Amino acid sequence: MVIAIVLLLIVVGSVLFHWLTPWWLTPLASNWGKMDDTLSITMAVTGLFFVVINLFVVYTLWRFRHRPGVRAAYQPDNKKLEHWLIGITTVGIVALLAPGLAVYANYVQPPEDAMILEVLGQQWQWRYRFPGAGGKLGGTDARFVTGQNPFGLDPADAAGQDDVLVMGNEVHLPLNRSVKVLLRSHDSLHDFFVPQFRARMNIVPGQVSWFWLTPTQAGRFEAMCAQLCGIGHPTMHGYVVVEEEAAFKAWLAAQSTFAMTLAPAAPAAGSGPEALSARGRTLAQTKGCVACHTIDGNAGVGPTWKGLFGKTETMEDGSKALVDDKYLRGFIRDPKSRDIRGFANVMPPIPMSDDELDALVAYIKSYGSEPVKQ
């Protein structure tokens, strides 16, 4: 009889767990409340079946446990009962499917007046693009992708010149405006998922996928990559800031357009070491370094820059090297030249001019200490 008691406890325990669990949906921040409702309906229907069937089993185990001298009945079939059961089950299934498909019909038909946001997924960071004043996104192709032009925008396409490019991981959206999120990648499958938005979609290189939503809560929400895309998959940490229309417009105006990124880089205001380092910080964003290198001491896909300059790094083969100016420059120019122990050798060579390299090294240096000659 232990098994019957245990099954009963499991049923009771599961129901209790469900009522008391601290782990449930994140607070909804979009218009997709109906998805939550359908989830609840599904939970209710399946929960009912789970409890009823299991309690029936518990009762049956107790009532028909083996007792000496008592034999089983002979009842190989009962067509009427089978038909009833099929009927009830079908009703349950329809009760689940109908709301589910109704919500889905809404999901696949974005509002005509939705604004456009493009998310570019890249191993291993997010970038974003808005259509500019012209209202149309410029054409792109993988053959145009460079370190300078990670979106692969066609420089000859006039529509792309005014596209607003957001090079870092954080994007802003206006509150209460529908947005159709276009999704692109040049390298791997990704998936832009903000749990509070509920809506999401995989990103597939070679095509443009999409989903739509209306953000209904202001706040700063975390976006994660939800389709395995290599070892940096867990580090693709994005942010979506939802704010009032006015604040959004102000933020948007402060971003660069494609045309601006094409213009030769203006010399940094002032040329002291601080300005150089500040320029390096911007470059770390725009060149994509932040996808793999942190400044807070945590290792990402690549080593953290905190404490990097001046330390003695160990290579895969056990040899050691001092991380000084020469080391950094040589490594950034040719990442395959060294195999650092504890890290996969996947850093791409990132094209940059010499004074960009100066700025970047200055920035990295600012997190380290003077190298102690051995």
Next chain:
Amino acid sequence: MAYADTEEILHDPHTFITKYVWSQDHKVIAVQYASIAILVGLLGLALSNLMRLQIGFPGVFEFINAERYYQFVTMHGMIMVIYLLTALFLGGFGNYMIPLMVGARDMVFPYMNMLSVWVYLLSVIVLLASFFVPGGPTGSGWTLYPPAAILPGTPGHDWGIILMLVSLVIFIVATTMGGLNYVTTVLQARCEGMTLLRMPLTVWGIFVATILALLAFPALFVSGVMMLLDKTLGTSFFMPALVSMGQVTGYKGGSPLLFQHLFWFFGHPEVYIVALPAFGIVSDLISVHARKAIFGYRTMVWAIVIIGALSFVVWAHHMFVSGMNPWFGFFFATSTLIIAVPTAIKVYNWVLTLWRGDIHLSVPMLFTLAFILTFLSGGLTGLFLGNVSVDIPLSGTYFVVAHFHMVMGVAPLLVVFGAIYHWFPKVTGRMLDDRLGHFHFWVTFIGTYLIYFPMHYLGVLGMPRRYYNYENYQFIPASAHSLNVFITVVALFVGAVQLVYVFNLVWSTFRGRKADPNPWRACSLEWATPDTPPKHGNWGAKLPVVSRWAYAFNVPGAKQDFIMQNAALDAGGVEEQPKSYGASS
């Protein structure tokens, strides 16, 4: 079906090598399949423990870096689904049970049967070789999605993925050889009186699963060959124009979604290849240990056939958020929820078999009851994922991981355990130790429930799967990390206890209590062999003749509470014939 005298001589082994190594005897081949599967399954278990160590205690175990983590994830998944479950149910149980349960001397193609197990072993060796090649095994996830699987940024994107794909191709050859055997044997080698509708449901489950395997594995073959060519010869079946790690690649025009369609056209029937034999076995275990005919035998057969057929039209429910044509979602959600109906019928019928039965709580029965609970749970969560709009926020989270472990890992594995406890006396002539059996049962059942039930809620929260760590994600509360610690500890304990089970298997083979030829007093033919364990040729001088179905339990008026299939006709217990169409009831 009278059988004329011999013209061809059945294989007849004399030496140790021909009896136990290059054996053409289905029973030996079955044990070979099962042994290899269980050994590689233990490796899969160890890999899962390593994964859980990282999830529960991120960063503590330095040798589990991101690369290795994803390699463990991938190899764990592939080993468990293909090399353990498929091989064990079809090659292990299929080989052992089918000829015995249908009254044949052996499979119809014994030589090809022998070849299939050695080819299977070769596929395992090639798979394991990927641990030792430069770059290590592939870390692309068991689903092997391109483009990442063959590009830098994913571990094992050179030799690892190549060996994985080659191993799968070899496995498919082995499975096809075995599959031709199982299906042809069921169709052609049944003994006199054994009509299709008198076969035990174990045979029906494995039979339909094998047909699924024959038709579904080609899709994996196609996708595997095309990916191999993309990797080794630069074709662009699945590879669009790409910029990988800053380098423009030479690919263009290919479609990653094409791979996914092909893979899941295989992948969904694959889960039924694992589930259907489990369903069949459960029906037999319940009826024997509750001394009652399986409720609704014909409906159960139809359910198996319909589930098998429908399994080919639901595949894209694995792709609802893949970026495929959104309108497909309507069709696949509908077909997926339809398949729930015959599946639910099976659950009802198992439970109704218990109703008014004479329930013996033996170890096999305990595992069967645990199966009902866990399969019910896992199957119901499938309804969440099959309902497209509910799936959207759940896809790629731990909800999916919990669902498929419950329904593919826990439930079928409980059936494997129960089935081995049930048939061990037939295979070895000895009983498995009962106390160790109870211990193994309770730890495994309660442990796996504790692992996977709470995991669903992490998925609802939005916790993504295939994450090496969750540093800096604020929306995940500290309590979720504590739950991960709990799950890891339970998983390690449950994993360790499986070694107790392996010990029981080995020890009891040599020292177990000697068993009756039919200790559970079952009706099906495998218990009627003249020798236990059955000798080569199974039946001695004369093949059995069958007079009834396999579920003549507690037939009114019979002396004993069971009548074996091959008992004389006048012993009664013949199954009811369905009334002809149009007759009044």
Next chain:
Amino acid sequence: MNSAVLPQAITSEQRARAVGTGLWLFIGVATTLFSLFLVAYGMRMDAADWSPIAMPWPLWLSTALLLTGSVLMHRAGRAARAGRPEAARRLLLAGGAAAMAFLGSQLWAWQALIDARVVLAGNPAASFFYVLTALHGLHVVGGLLAWSVAVPALAPALADEPSATWRIELCARYWHFLLVVWVVLFAALGWLTPEIVRFICGRG
């Protein structure tokens, strides 16, 4: 220990039926395989970079050879059943030779394409061409392996061997299957266009 022959083992007639069923099942598996490849072929056509290749003329020779092989095999089976083992043996050998000549002709077609600089990678239509013809060719090789088992059965000393007839008939069945697959593949590779695919898939 007991080395006596087991009675009630498999008769030749049962074996014929079993192998026949097994062959039908294998034909089902191979049909699924080729069908899936063709579906992939149709789906891949949808991309902007689709550039069909012209069929090299030796493929017509290949088709003729495979057709001849089928006819010869069919007649071999008829001869065996009619109790004319000598004729059956000649026709069986000829049928096998036709299949081998088919493989030669296919390789000739490959050479023609390579000479025209149409290689495996770089053009998806070419990729599919090579993969599909290679796969079909491998299935022909498999058939020749089975055929090589049937041939000794017809050595004069075993002229009364009852298994000869069904072995030849099964070879013939498989040869016909390979012919059907080849005709479908040839038609698809040569004449299936993205427009037709879109029409079938309802997006034309």
